[in-house]
Amino acid sequence: MTTLNFIIWNASPEIFTLPIPFIDKELTLRWYGLFFALGFLISQQILYYIFKKEGKPEKDVDTLTIYMVVATVIGARLGHVLFYEPEKYLAHPIDILKVWEGGLASHGGAIGILFALWLYSRKKLAGQNYLQTLDRIVILVALTGALIRFGNLMNSEIIGKPTGSDYGVVFARNVTEVLTSDGTVSHVQYVKNDSLPAQGDYQPIKILLEFDKNNNNDYSTIDDYLRSSVATELRGNGYVGEHIYQTGPLDYKLAQDESGTFYAIINTYAIPRHPGQLYESISCLFLFAFLLWLWFKHQRNLPEGRLFGIFLIVCFGLRIVWEFFKENQVDFENGMALNMGQLLSIPLVLAGFYFLIRSYRKQQPE
Numbered sequence: 001m002t003t004l005n006f007i008i009w010n011a012s013p014e015i016f017t018l019p020i021p022f023i024d025k026e027l028t029l030r031w032y033g034l035f036f037a038l039g040f041l042i043s044q045q046i047l048y049y050i051f052k053k054e055g056k057p058e059k060d061v062d063t064l065t066i067y068m069v070v071a072t073v074i075g076a077r078l079g080h081v082l083f084y085e086p087e088k089y090l091a092h093p094i095d096i097l098k099v100w101e102g103g104l105a106s107h108g109g110a111i112g113i114l115f116a117l118w119l120y121s122r123k124k125l126a127g128q129n130y131l132q133t134l135d136r137i138v139i140l141v142a143l144t145g146a147l148i149r150f151g152n153l154m155n156s157e158i159i160g161k162p163t164g165s166d167y168g169v170v171f172a173r174n175v176t177e178v179l180t181s182d183g184t185v186s187h188v189q190y191v192k193n194d195s196l197p198a199q200g201d202y203q204p205i206k207i208l209l210e211f212d213k214n215n216n217n218d219y220s221t222i223d224d225y226l227r228s229s230v231a232t233e234l235r236g237n238g239y240v241g242e243h244i245y246q247t248g249p250l251d252y253k254l255a256q257d258e259s260g261t262f263y264a265i266i267n268t269y270a271i272p273r274h275p276g277q278l279y280e281s282i283s284c285l286f287l288f289a290f291l292l293w294l295w296f297k298h299q300r301n302l303p304e305g306r307l308f309g310i311f312l313i314v315c316f317g318l319r320i321v322w323e324f325f326k327e328n329q330v331d332f333e334n335g336m337a338l339n340m341g342q343l344l345s346i347p348l349v350l351a352g353f354y355f356l357i358r359s360y361r362k363q364q365p366e
Contacts, residue, residue, distance in 0.1 A: 004166050004192040004193075004194055004203055004204075005166050005167050006163075006166055006167060006168050006169065006170055006192070006203055006270070006272035007168075007169045007170070008169075008170045008172055008190045008191075008192070008205070008270070009153075009156065009169050009170065009171050009172060009173070009275075010172040010173055010176055010188075010189075010190060011031075011153075011154055011156070011173065012173070013030050013031055013032065013154055013155045013156070013173070014028050014029070014030050014031075015029045015030065015031060015034065016028075016029055017029075030154075030155075031151055031154035031155070032148075032151035032152065032154060032155050033151075034151070035147040035148060035150055035151035035154070036147070036148055036151055038147055039143060039144030039145075039146075039147040039148060040065065040068065040069055040144065042143065042147075043065075043068075043140035043143055043144055044061060044062075044065050046139070046140060046143070046292075047061045047064065047065070047136065047140060048061050050136055050139075050295070053299065054299065054300060056128065060128070063120070064120060064133075064137075067116040067117065067119070067120050068113060068116065068137070068140075070116065071109075071112035071113045071115065071116030071117075072109045072112060072113060072144075073099065073104075074112055075108045075109045075110070075111050075112015075113065075115070075116075076104035076105055076106065076108045076109035076112065077096065077099055077103065077104055077105075077108070078096075078108050078112075079104075079105035079106075079107050079108010079109060079111065079112075080103040080104055080105040080108060081096055081103070082108070083105055083107065083108065083340055083344065084103075084105060084329055084330050084340060085103070085330060102157075106145070106319075106341075107341070107344040107345070107348070110348065113137070113141065114134075117130065117133050117134060117137060118130055120133065121133050129304070131304040131305045131308060131355070132304055134305070134307075134308040135295075135302060135304065135305065135306065135307040135308050136295070136307075138291060138307055138308050138311035139288060139291040139292050139295060139307065140288075141311070142284050142285075142287040142288035142291060142311060142315065143284070143285070143288040145280070145281075145284040145315070146280075146281045146282070146284035146285040146288060147281075149277045149278070149280045149281035149284060150277070150278075150281045152277035152281075153275065153277045153278050153281065156171045156172075156173035156174065157277070158276055158277040158280075158326060158329075159171050159242070159273050159274075159275075159276060159277075159326070159327055160273045160274025160275055160276035160279075160325045160326050160327065161273060161274055161325055161326065161327055162201055162271050162272065162273055162274075163201075163272045163273060163274055164201045165201070165272065166198065166203050166272065167272060168272030168273050168274060168275070169272060169273055169274075169275045169278075170190070170203075170205070170243055170270040170271065170272055170273070171242075171243055171273060172188075172190050172243060172270075174239040174240065174242065174243060175188070175207075175239075175240050175243055175244055176188045177239075178233050178237055178239055178240050179207075179209065179230065179233060182229075183212060183215075184211060184212060184215060184217075184225060184229075185209050185210065185211055185212070185230075186210050186211065186212040187209075187210040188207065188208065188209055188210075189207075189208040190205055190206070190207055190208070190270075191205065191206050191208065192204070192205055192206075193205050193206045193267060196267060198269075199245070199269055201271070202245040202269035202270065202271060203269060203270050203271075203272055204267065204268075204269055204270075205268060205269065205270045206265055206266065206267055206268075207244075207265070207266040207268060208263065208264070208265055208266075209230070209263065209264040209265075209266065210261060210262075210263055211261065211262040211263070211264070213259065213260050213261045213262070217262065219254065219256065219262070222254060222262045222264070223254055226250060226252055226254065226264055226266075227249070227250065230250065230264075230266070231246075231249065231250045234246040234250070234266075234268060235247065242271070243270060243271055243273075244268055244269070244270060244271065245268070245269040245270070245271055246268045246269065250266055250268075251266065251267040251268070252264050252265060252266040252267065253265045274325040274326070276322055276325050276326035276327075279322050279325065280318070280319070280322050283314075283315075283318050283322075284315065287311065287314050287315060290310075290314075291307050291310065291311060294306075294307060294310070295307065303359040303360070303362060304359060304362065305355035305356070305358055305359045306355075306356060306359035306360075308352075308355050309351075309352045309353065309354070309355035309356030309357075309358075309359060310352070310356060311352070312348050312349060312351055312352025312355070313349055313352035313353060313356065314352075316345035316348040316349050316352070317345070317349050317352075319341060319342070319345045320338075320342045320345045320346070320349070323338075323339055323341050323342045323345075329341070
C-alpha cells in the first residue's frame with residue numbers, strides 16, 4: 001500500500017454571508033479581507049508600543065496608519081496594472097477601480113509605501129526622519145505581508161508549480177466551484193486514494209459528489225450527467241486541469257441512500273503543487289520576528305537604514321527564490337528567464353545592500 005503525503009486544500013474563501021435588508025443584496029466577509037485588515041490593525045498596536053518606548057507622539061501613529069493603508073492599496077493596485085496587465089486596463093480604465101476583483105502587486109505596494117513615508121517624514125520633527133521611519137515600518141510590513149499571503153492561501157491563489165512527487169498541496173477549490181456551478185452537485189469532498197498507483201507525477205484521489213435531491217433526478221439522469229457534464233469538466237476545463245489529471249472515461253460508482261440522495265465516487269488523479277503563498281507567509285513571519293528582535297536589542301541606538309536594508313535584502317531576495325516555485329501570473333512571463341516579480345525584486349535587493357552597508361559606515365556608538 002502506498003503512503004500519500006500530499007495535502008488536499010479545499011478551504012472556502014468566504015467566512016460568512018449576510019443579507020443586506022431592503023436592497024436584495026448580500027454582504028460577504030472573506031478571509032483575505034479579514035487578514036488584510038488584521039495586518040494593519042495589529043501593526044498599529046505594535047507601532048503604538050514602539051512610539052511609546054521611543055518617546056514619540058503616539059497620536060502620530062494614527063496619521064502613519066492612514067498613510068500606510070492608502071499607499072498600500074493604491075500602490076499595489078497601480079503596480080499590478082502597470083507591471084502585469086497594462087493593455088487590459090488601458091483598454092478599460094474604469095476596471096482599475098475594481099479592486100475587489102483582485103489584482104494587487106506587492107512591488108507596487110512597496111513603491112507606494114516608500115513615497116507615502118517620504119511625504120510623512122517631511123512634516124515630522126527629529127527622530128522621525130525618512131530612514132528612521134522606514135526602519136520601524138518595515139517591521140510591520142513584514143507582519144502584514146505574512147498575513148496577506150496567508151489570505152492568498154485561503155483564496156487558493158498564487159499557487160506553486162507541480163512538485164513532481166507525492167509531496168505538496170492539491171488546491172481543490174477551483175474544482176469544487178466548477179463542479180457545483182450549475183447547482184446539480186450540492187457538495188464535493190476529496191480523499192486520498194491509496195489503493196491505486198501513482199501515474200508519474202499525478203497522485204490518486206477520490207472525488208465524492210453529493211447531488212441535490214431537490215432536483216428530482218433519477219438514477220439514469222445522474223448517470224448521464226456524470227458521463228457528460230462532469231467528465232467534460234474534469235477533462236477539458238482549464239481551471240480544473242491545473243489540479244486534476246483526467247483522461248478517458250470516468251471511473252466512478254453511483255449510489256442512492258435511503259433519503260433519496262444520490263452520491264458518486266470518482267477515481268481520478270490530482271496534481272500536488274508547491275504552496276508558494278505559504279512559503280512567502282512563513283518567511284515574512286520569521287523576518288518580522290527577526291526585525292522586531294533587532295529593534296528590541298538596539299532601539300534608540302539603531303543605525304539608520306539597517307532594518308530597512310535587511311528587510312529589502314531578505315524579503316525581496318526570498319521573493320526571487322520563491323518565484324522559481326510559483327506559476328507565472330500572466331502569460332507574457334512564460335518566455336522569460338526571470339519573471340516580472342523577480343526582475344522587480346532585483347533593484348530592491350541591491351538597494352537593501354546599499355542601505356545596510358551605509359548603516360555600518362555611519363554606525364552610531366551604543
